[in-house]
Amino acid sequence: MSFRSRHNWLLKGLALLWLLGATLVQAADVDSVRLWRAPDHTRLVFDLSAPVEHKLFTLSSPTRVVVDVADTRLKDSLDDLALEDTPIRRVRSAHRQDGTLRVVFDLKTSVRPKSFLLKRHAGVNDRLVIDLHDRGKSRAEALADKTPESPAGERDVIIAVDAGHGGEDPGAIGPGKLYEKNVVFDISKRLVKQLNAVPGYEAKLVRTGDYYVALRERRNIARKMQADLFVSVHADAFTHPSANGSSVFALSRSGATSETARFLAERENEADLIGGVGSVSLEDKDEVLAGVLVDLSMTATLNSSLTVGKDVLSSMGGISRLHKPQVEQAGFAVLKSPDVPSILVETGFISNPSEARKLATAQYREQMASSIGKGIRDYFERQPPAGTYLARHQSRGGSDEYTIGRGDTLSAIARRHNVSVDAIQRENDLDGHVIQVGQVLKIPSS
Incomplete structure (x- = not known):
């Protein structure tokens, strides 16, 4: 074999290896699946080893949400997801012959599904996010x-x-x-x-x-x-x-x-x-x-x-x-x-x-x-907002009222209302400085 032939074979071999490597790089793994329940929706996050392509659709009788993720393998289990208080009855998965990962959400009630991809960012890997929004008032x-x-x-x-x-x-x-x-x-x-x-x-x-x-x-x-x-x-x-x-x-x-x-x-x-x-x-x-x-x-x-x-x-x-x-x-x-x-x-x-x-x-x-x-x-x-309990009780004639909160002291309350500690004690028949959370004090006019 001539030098030119060997060189051409070598180039073809390298090209084949490059194509094979590119194909392997394109394949992605689902490393983990996480679930959170929010007040108005359920979120599932698929942590990915690489970017993916996917499509989401719904089926009826029974109600299901289906997600197909191209050229992807599931490495995590879906059995441990906490499905209580979610619209999901069961989660199933299968790998199809073309390499597609299919995930099926069997539902207890209908939802408004949404999906999107998040690119690798700030040290966090690529993710596929599935949001199942509750219907009706959230x-x-x-x-x-x-x-x-x-x-x-x-x-x-x-x-x-x-x-x-x-x-x-x-x-x-x-x-x-x-x-x-x-x-x-x-x-x-x-x-x-x-x-x-x-x-x-x-x-x-x-x-x-x-x-x-x-x-x-x-x-x-x-x-x-x-x-x-x-x-x-x-x-x-x-x-x-x-x-x-x-x-x-x-x-x-x-x-x-x-x-x-x-x-x-x-x-x-x-x-x-x-x-x-x-x-x-x-x-x-x-x-x-x-x-x-x-x-x-x-x-x-x-x-x-x-x-x-x-x-x-x-x-x-x-x-x-x-x-x-x-x-x-x-x-x-x-x-x-x-x-x-x-x-x-x-x-x-x-x-x-x-x-x-x-x-x-x-x-x-x-x-x-x-x-x-x-x-x-x-x-x-x-400076209480108009129409509030605080505004009404602060504006009464003669003396204001103040409800004790955590961290309050008589000296701090006196400074805030520009009166003396003695005046507050006399107005409320207090013998000492001991006050309790929730206690209501009358604050004399300054």
């Missing part, structure tokens, strides 16, 4: 129902508490696999419980379990609640483990106030890419109000956000070091509501070993929730 809508007024026409101050991340998006991960999503959900539940124990407040969770809510939807839920304040709770990480301290953020219309603020905003805004909202843009495109009305509304909302943020930051300073002495501002997508004052609270840096140890304890989470709640109450009891 529990998310029920969660956002307006609170009924009392017979006297008073309403509660409504606080929307948003625990960051959730579901397949764990948020930042600290030492010992301490997940941000779990830490902030626990703090948020404690905050809701504490606020609801004080007359005049109704606090509601934006996400009520371990599932992901898109950033835009979080603030939309708060608007449906007709919330007086939106509080997003986080415990983020930074590039340096030495970074520490609590922070409070409000929206910036012109940019971040510090490099840390900018970094954290970019990190949180990426959550939709990790949590999975398909092709939804992270750019704010709200069209609730137009032109000048939006400008006026945003200005008033931002001013309120900065004021309540200052009260919360001051209160948090009583239990933790503050990362910055003032409320910071950054372009957090979750804060871009035109008519609901909104703040984002960083309870600490979960990437800092010392702060992570504290955030891992129930005692510190309770203290953190208490400090956030106290800052919120300080703000609303100083």
